[in-house]
Amino acid sequence: MSEAAAKAAEAESVLIREDEGGIARLTMNRPKQRNSLSEELMRAMTAEFEAIAADAAVRAVVLAGAGPAFCAGHDLKELTAARSSADRGRAFFAETMQLCSTLMQAIVNCPKPVIARVHGIATAAGCQLVASCDLAIAADEAKFAAPGVNIGLFCSTPMVALSRNVTRKHAMEMLLTGEMVSAARAYEMGLVNRVVTAGALDAEVNALANLIASKSALTVSIGKKAFYEQLEKPLADAYAYASEVMVTNMLARDAEEGIGAFIEKRDPKWEDR
Structure with a gap:
């Protein structure tokens, strides 16, 4: 064309x-x-x-x-x-x-x-x-x-x-x-x-x-979904749900890398996983 x-x-x-x-x-x-x-x-x-x-x-x-x-x-x-x-x-x-x-x-x-x-x-x-x-x-x-x-x-x-x-x-x-x-x-x-x-x-x-x-695409996607999900829940249910999301997020490679980079005072290298 x-x-x-x-x-x-x-x-x-x-x-x-x-x-x-x-x-x-x-x-x-x-x-x-x-x-x-x-x-x-x-x-x-x-x-x-x-x-x-x-x-x-x-x-x-x-x-x-x-x-x-x-x-x-x-x-x-x-x-x-x-x-x-x-x-x-x-x-x-x-x-x-x-x-x-x-x-x-x-x-x-x-x-x-x-x-x-x-x-x-x-x-x-x-x-x-x-x-x-x-x-x-x-x-x-x-x-x-x-x-x-x-x-x-x-x-x-x-x-x-x-x-x-x-x-x-x-x-x-x-x-x-x-x-x-x-x-x-x-x-x-x-x-x-x-x-x-x-x-x-x-x-x-x-x-x-x-x-x-510039952020971890995985972390952003987890956060966006969790934001809208918790809005529709009663307070106690919202905290229970968000806590489980945090646990899952902590086990992600990007969370491990991001926290490590913060402690080591360097820029993180995201893998989006």
Whole structure:
């Protein structure tokens, strides 16, 4: 394939993947639609996250959006078109919500940390994406919202991820008012980790991704899984579970190497095992 043909094919793809230095960068590529989550895009993203989960070369993931926005949520035109079917769209709506739920869980279940690179707007299912990622860095002009209430469609599925990231009062305020939240406010609420200027966004995201990629991939994957597992458990059960994870982790080669390197005052050499 010629370079021109390759570029044309990439331009037509709803999702672009670029790997470099152990970091996989996934870019939602529907700029004219503000990267709204069409059925095709959600299937492509889920497949890519599942592939990345099994790819030993990838140590961290960056999720970004092409064009003027991160993600504007579900593709409302696609959903509306389904109303012409005999069941008024019920089957398609159910399939769409299942696809969305599967995608969000694929991000959480991916053993590689996922960083959202947020610019423009992240609304409805787009805000859900940010909340589902492990970390998020936003440009200072970015805005967030769960605006379903404004169009008669409460953001019930975005609520699942949102309510697990910010306090109940903050989540309810976003869900009940549908109003836009600034990047600075999103930071105060705990929805994003850092807010930087638009010009510094890529550098900040890359620095964080590279820092994570420098750690033991085994240790990071153990920690990510344990983090989400213990959150859903009662306190005593969470400690019992986390203690067993620590024991298993201590028996790993990388823990032995890391502790030895610390004691010997040298840099560790990770083997990811």
